Amino acid sequence: MTIHQHRHFNKNVSIDNVAVGGLTAEQALKKLQNNPRSPKIYVNSDLVYAEKQPVAKFSKADEQKVKNALRSQYTFFPSAKSKNILVKPQDFNQNVIPQIDQAVSRRVNELNNGRKAPIDAYAVYENGSVQVRPAVGGTQYSVDGLHEKLEKEIVSGTVRLKPIYKAPLSANSKTVQNEKVKLEQLSKRTVTYQVQDKKYRLNCTDIVTRATYQNGKYHFDTAAANSKVDEINNKQSTLGKSFEFKTHDGSVIKTTDAGSYGWKISKKQAGETLANALVDNKQTVNAKSDIYGKGYNQHGTGYNTTSNNGIGDTYAEVSIADQHAWFYKDGKCVLSTDIVSGTNNKDNETPKGVWYIMYQQTPSVLRGLNDDGSKYASKVQYWSPFTDSGCGFHDASWRHDWSKHAYMAKGGGSHGCINMHPDVAGEAFHDLQKNEPVIIY
Numbered sequence: 413m414t415i416h417q418h419r420h421f422n423k424n425v426s427i428d429n430v431a432v433g434g435l436t437a438e439q440a441l442k443k444l445q446n447n448p449r450s451p452k453i454y455v456n457s458d459l460v461y462a463e464k465q466p467v468a469k470f471s472k473a474d475e476q477k478v479k480n481a482l483r484s485q486y487t488f489f490p491s492a493k494s495k496n497i498l499v500k501p502q503d504f505n506q507n508v509i510p511q512i513d514q515a516v517s518r519r520v521n522e523l524n525n526g527r528k529a530p531i532d533a534y535a536v537y538e539n540g541s542v543q544v545r546p547a548v549g550g551t552q553y554s555v556d557g558l559h560e561k562l563e564k565e566i567v568s569g570t571v572r573l574k575p576i577y578k579a580p581l582s583a584n585s586k587t588v589q590n591e592k593v594k595l596e597q598l599s600k601r602t603v604t605y606q607v608q609d610k611k612y613r614l615n616c617t618d619i620v621t622r623a624t625y626q627n628g629k630y631h632f633d634t635a636a637a638n639s640k641v642d643e644i645n646n647k648q649s650t651l652g653k654s655f656e657f658k659t660h661d662g663s664v665i666k667t668t669d670a671g672s673y674g675w676k677i678s679k680k681q682a683g684e685t686l687a688n689a690l691v692d693n694k695q696t697v698n699a700k701s702d703i704y705g706k707g708y709n710q711h712g713t714g715y716n717t718t719s720n721n722g723i724g725d726t727y728a729e730v731s732i733a734d735q736h737a738w739f740y741k742d743g744k745c746v747l748s749t750d751i752v753s754g755t756n757n758k759d760n761e762t763p764k765g766v767w768y769i770m771y772q773q774t775p776s777v778l779r780g781l782n783d784d785g786s787k788y789a790s791k792v793q794y795w796s797p798f799t800d801s802g803c804g805f806h807d808a809s810w811r812h813d814w815s816k817h818a819y820m821a822k823g824g825g826s827h828g829c830i831n832m833h834p835d836v837a838g839e840a841f842h843d844l845q846k847n848e849p850v851i852i853y
Contacts, residue, residue, distance in 0.1 A: 417486060425485050425493040426469065429568040437479045444470035444501075445476070446487050449569040450460045453512050453562065455523075456574060461515040467505040468567045474501045500567045508564070513559055519542055519554050519558030520575055522725040526618050527551040532581035535591035537616070537623040544588060547580035550663040554578040594625040603689040607644055607677070607699040608718055614640065619686045623719045624800060634683025641679045644699075650722040651706060655766050657721070657851055660738045660745065662727060665853055671765025672799065673849045674722070675703040675712030686781065707800050708770035713847045723766065725827075727849040730830060735816040736829065737805075747843050749836045752811065752818050754803070755825030759783070767798040767850045774841065778806065780827055793834070794841035805844065807837030 421440060423433045430447045432440035452459060470478075481497045536543055551700035553575040565571045581587055603726060605612040618640055622633040651674035655667045668733030681702040689697045704713030717724040725743035730736075732753050739747040754762040760783070776795035780802060782788055790810070797804030808831035813816075819825030832840055 413490070416489070417488065419482075419491065421482060422487060422491045422493070422495070424492055426494075427481055427499050429496055429570070437475070440482070441470060441472075441475055441478045444474075449564050449567060451508070451512070452570045453516065453566075454570070454572045455516055455519045459521060460519045461512045463508060464609060465505075467508050468501050468569075470501045471503055473538065474499070477501070482732075494498050496568065498564060498567055502620050504567065507757045508617075509563065512566070516558055516562070516573060517555055520555050520558075523575070524552045527553070530578050530580035533583040533585070533588050534581075534624060534626065535588055535595050537595045537599055537620060540599070540617045542592055543597060544566065544583045544592055546583050550578060550581060552578050566672060591625045594630075595623060598630070598690055600624075600625065601690045601693055603686060603694060604696040605644075605682075605686060605699060606696055607648055608715065610648065611696075612640070612644065614686060616690060619683065623687075630687070632683070634687050636681075637683045637686055641677050641682045643846055645677055649676040649703075651676040651681065651712065654777075655723060655851070657723065657766075657853075658694045659731070659853075660748075660808070664714045667851060667853055668765045670763060671852075672705070672707035673713050673766040673768040675715045677702050678704050679788040706800045707768075708797075709768070709847060713768045714849065723849050723851065726845070727851060728769075730762075730850065730852045732764070732819075732852065735819060737832075737840075739840060741843065747836065747839055749832065749840065750814060750816070752814060752825055752831040754828035755823060756820050759823075760825060760827050761779075762803060762826075762830065762852060763799060763801075764852050766780045767803075769846055769848045769850065770797050770800075770804075772796045772841065772844065773848055775839055778802075783823065794832075794837045795843050796841060799828075800827065803830070805830045805832055805837075805840060807832055807834045809834050 419436050421432045421435055425433050427444060428449055429441060430444055432443060435443065449468040450466050451463050453461040462593055473712055477499050481499055485495055485497060490591055528550040529552050531548040533547040534545050536545060555575065558573050558575060561573060578616040602613060602615045605614055617636065619634055619637045620632055624631045652669055654669040656664060657667055658664050677699055685697055685702050700715055703712040703715055704710060714722055719725060725740065727740050729738040735753060737749055737751045738745050754760040773795045775791065775793050778790045780788055792806040795804060795806045806829055811831055813824060814833060
């Protein structure tokens with residue numbers, strides 16, 4: 413009996429679902445060679461893949477594997493216990509595995525149509541504190557573990573896969589607890605927001621309304637920062653506001669708020685800057701990267717200027733009533749000259765407000781439409797535009813009437829530009845610079 417047990421498989425033993433009970437290793441191998449496996453894969457009770465050609469074929473090269481299987485099932489006394497031993501033969505077509513995986517995934521996805529997805533537990537910073545939202549179970553199936561079972565059992569031909577429900581991430585998981593730690597660290601940080609010469613100390617509550625930390629990244633809602641940015645803009649920004657300005661003769665006026673000169677802090681950009689500063693644990697960040705402007709320079713003008721109510725000491729001053737312009741450098745008037753502004757009507761008048769020199773070009777060709785709709789193209793030597801609509805300083809060699817009342821006559825003024833006599837236009841051009849404010853009143 414002992415010799416028989418060592419040389420023969422027990423009664424109800426199979427290899428890859430081929431019955432080999434009572435056979436020797438040599439006999440079992442021969443039977444396996446005559447029964448190559450062609451897989452049929454089921455998900456629950458549905459056949460999702462069938463292969464007509466065998467993918468597992470036994471040969472003489474697998475003799476030792478069969479002997480090892482014989483040894484693994486050995487019992488001292490004969491056993492009637494059913495046992496299927498999985499043996500992968502040397503001749504196995506591994507290329508069918510990806511195809512089967514795709515078929516299985518498609519079927520699982522079909523089964524999940526209309527089923528409720530589970531919701532992972534997660535940590536969240538909200539209302540000034542960190543909390544963990546519990547997981548919510550669902551009814552969707554998972555493909556987890558199906559590939560491993562397939563790889564293991566495919567040699568037996570028929571594989572029946574039974575997907576289980578997707579398990580959500582639990583509140584006690586290492587991942588969620590790490591999220592909680594990261595958010596708690598963030599909630600304790602502060603940052604100083606430097607806006608020109610003023611500093612604002614802000615904590616997490618001032619900046620972040622809601623935050624999560626997932627897959628190694630923070631995700632923010634920074635609506636909380638909006639009120640703080642509004643407060644700063646009301647106090648310091650200059651874009652879209654009228655300026656208090658002391659004219660050449662010492663008079664103090666209020667400009668219109670229609671100009672393009674100035675800067676303002678973007679709420680969205682400031683929120684990102686401040687939230688990222690908390691993440692990086694920076695002590696101070698400057699608002700300079702968060703400002704925007706109007707017109708040609710979308711990044712704003714005058715942010716680095718705080719003197720003279722934000723205008724500074726280098727600017728061009730134009731009085732429509734006086735038909736005169738003054739050019740200042742570092743607080744000193746370097747040029748004073750008569751000009752002719754836009755014709756005094758709705759379509760051609762020079763716009764009042766505080767603008768800025770967008771760029772400078774020499775020489776240039778000015779193109780536009782006359783009042784009768786005809787096109788014009790005027791060559792100029794010096795061109796310094798200050799509005800998107802095409803108003804700027806330039807020489808006007810074609811002009812003969814330089815009187816202070818020229819702009820009042822029909823068609824006597826310009827199309828909105830500041831006409832300058834050719835004798836001084838070059839000097840004015842060199843006295844101006846890009847982004848310099850132009851005050852027109």
